[in-house]
Amino acid sequence: MVRxxxxxxRTGARVGMxxxxxxxxxxxxxxxxxxxxxxxxxxFPRVASNPAPDDTALLNTLTKRNQDLTPTDKEQQALNxxxxxxxxxxxxLVVAPGDFDKCQLEEVRQVGSYKKGTMRTGKNIADVxxxxxxxxxxxxxxxxxxxxxxxxxxxMKTEVISKTEMITVQITEKGFDIFNWQARVCxxxxxxxxxxxxxxxxxxxxxxxxxLSAIRHIRFFEENSNSSVKVLIRILRDIATxxxxxxxxxxxxxxxxxNFAILSNSNRQALSINQAFRRVFQLLASxxxxxxxxxxxDPCENVxxxxxxxxxxxxxxxxxxxxxxxxxxxxxxxxKVILGIDKKENLIAEMSVFDGVVxxxxxxxxxxxxxxxxxxxxxxxxxxxxEDSME
Numbered sequence: 001m002v003r004x005x006x007x008x009x010r011t012g013a014r015v016g017m018x019x020x021x022x023x024x025x026x027x028x029x030x031x032x033x034x035x036x037x038x039x040x041x042x043x044f045p046r047v048a049s050n051p052a053p054d055d056t057a058l059l060n061t062l063t064k065r066n067q068d069l070t071p072t073d074k075e076q077q078a079l080n081x082x083x084x085x086x087x088x089x090x091x092x093l094v095v096a097p098g099d100f101d102k103c104q105l106e107e108v109r110q111v112g113s114y115k116k117g118t119m120r121t122g123k124n125i126a127d128v129x130x131x132x133x134x135x136x137x138x139x140x141x142x143x144x145x146x147x148x149x150x151x152x153x154x155x156m157k158t159e160v161i162s163k164t165e166m167i168t169v170q171i172t173e174k175g176f177d178i179f180n181w182q183a184r185v186c187x188x189x190x191x192x193x194x195x196x197x198x199x200x201x202x203x204x205x206x207x208x209x210x211x212l213s214a215i216r217h218i219r220f221f222e223e224n225s226n227s228s229v230k231v232l233i234r235i236l237r238d239i240a241t242x243x244x245x246x247x248x249x250x251x252x253x254x255x256x257x258x259n260f261a262i263l264s265n266s267n268r269q270a271l272s273i274n275q276a277f278r279r280v281f282q283l284l285a286s287x288x289x290x291x292x293x294x295x296x297x298d299p300c301e302n303v304x305x306x307x308x309x310x311x312x313x314x315x316x317x318x319x320x321x322x323x324x325x326x327x328x329x330x331x332x333x334x335x336k337v338i339l340g341i342d343k344k345e346n347l348i349a350e351m352s353v354f355d356g357v358v359x360x361x362x363x364x365x366x367x368x369x370x371x372x373x374x375x376x377x378x379x380x381x382x383x384x385x386x387e388d389s390m391e
Contacts, residue, residue: 029294029306032286036265036279058335059274065339066231069238071121078182079114082167083126086178086185089151090130093144102143104133106192111214113251116221118233124183129211130175132191135198136208141189145169145176148187152178174207188214216300217252224299225259228273232258235339236280242340243348245322248315253307256296257283281330284323290316317366322348325362332357 031037038044071079087108094105112127113119134140149169156167164181175189190211191199199205236254240246249257261276261283271279287293289308298305308316325348326338332354336342344352352359 030292031294032283032288032290034279034286035282036271036275038266055272055274058277059272061335061339061341062231062235062273062277065238065341066234069120069234071119071124075121075124075183079124079126079185082178082180082183083110083114083128083185085152085155086148086187087128089148089155090128090187092151093147100143100147102147103136103140105144106131106133109215109218111188111218112186113237115218116225116233116255117230118237118255120234120238125186126183127186127188127214129188129190129215131212132189132195134191135195136189136191136204141175142171145171145187148176148178173203174211190215213252213300217255220300221255224263225255226262226270228270228276229255229258229262231273232262232276232280235277238340239338243322243326245315245318245348248311248319250310252298253296256298256307257288260296277335278330281323281327284320285327287320290320314364314366314368317364321362321364325359328359329354332359 087110090105090108093100094108097104107130109129109131110126111129112125113123114126119125130144132140146169149167152167167178167180170177170179172186175187178185178187188207188211190208193212196205196208199208233255236246236258237251240249240254257280258276261279262271262273265271289295289311291313293306293308295306295308298307311319329335329338329347329352334352334354337344337347349361351361
């Protein structure tokens with residue numbers, strides 16, 4: 001988990017003598033140093049009894065920033081109106097499909113940031129998972145989109161519709177979108193689990209699995225989150241739009257990180273939003289999402305999966321390095337720059353000064369393999385295979 005010199009390539013030792021193999025070592029994940037967990041530990045006593053920092057200004061700024069990022073009433077009403085119309089049509093197709101026989105629908109579920117209450121202003125999008133009883137095909141999805149469009153326009157005949165409320169339907173890789181100038185509803189196609197293996201297209205299989213995962217995510221979120229978690233998620237997702245290293249974290253990673261930062265601590269009490277905000281950068285800077293770290297296990301998977309393993313080694317290192325720089329900025333009062341309130345270009349790449357302290361940019365520790373190293377590795381593997389064949 002330490003950002004030392006990391007080189008890409010094979011891991012593990014090469015066979016030393018013919019017939020002898022290196023002893024297998026088990027992977028022992030390690031949790032990064034967490035100030036919140038060792039707060040009352042006898043092994044890490046405080047050097048001095050310094051008073052806790054006054055975070056009133058930070059707390060007020062975070063609260064104000066959350067208000068600025070929260071969608072306006074007009075945005076929410078526009079999305080809610082479109083969403084209600086779409087879900088009503090889909091629910092009717094589940095209960096009474098009539099002469100529509102291109103596919104059979106099992107269930108309709110709302111997922112995503114709108115359902116979780118973490119939607120940001122300017123992102124007027126709601127996600128809906130439609131579960132097929134039948135095996136989804138490109139043709140059946142297109143037929144469903146046309147049927148939904150037909151029923152929507154039929155239901156809106158008696159309404160006075162402005163130009164901004166006129167709907168459009170567009171096919172996507174994951175299903176189809178229904179949108180107007182004010183809002184968008186993304187229809188994500190899924191199917192009952194036994195059907196997934198019968199789908200021949202691997203890309204479609206991936207989307208079907210992700211749609212089912214989104215349903216599990218919403219269940220976990222509803223059972224294990226509070227208002228502070230929602231605020232922190234909204235703020236972190238906004239930060240991810242400004243710092244490239246943070247943009248590699250998908251929404252589920254950010255949600256689990258915010259949930260952990262607020263709810264997982266030694267005294268079993270939820271942290272305040274300002275404490276959790278600091279803790280997020282401390283965790284990332286100490287290597288929460290580096291190789292060898294225990295990271296965060298996905299609570300919605302049947303097998304242990306660490307969510308950061310979907311990132312490349314270079315992305316993990318860049319995320320940790322950026323968090324270390326931002327933590328120093330935060331320590332010296334530069335939280336308004338992190339939150340995007342004050343503008344400062346190239347904060348990660350250039351030297352900056354906060355509260356009279358010079359913060360120099362860090363360098364990446366990960367070094368990709370050179371072509372020569374890759375060739376040497378291939379030669380080593382060929383030699384190993386030759387020795388094995390001569391045995």
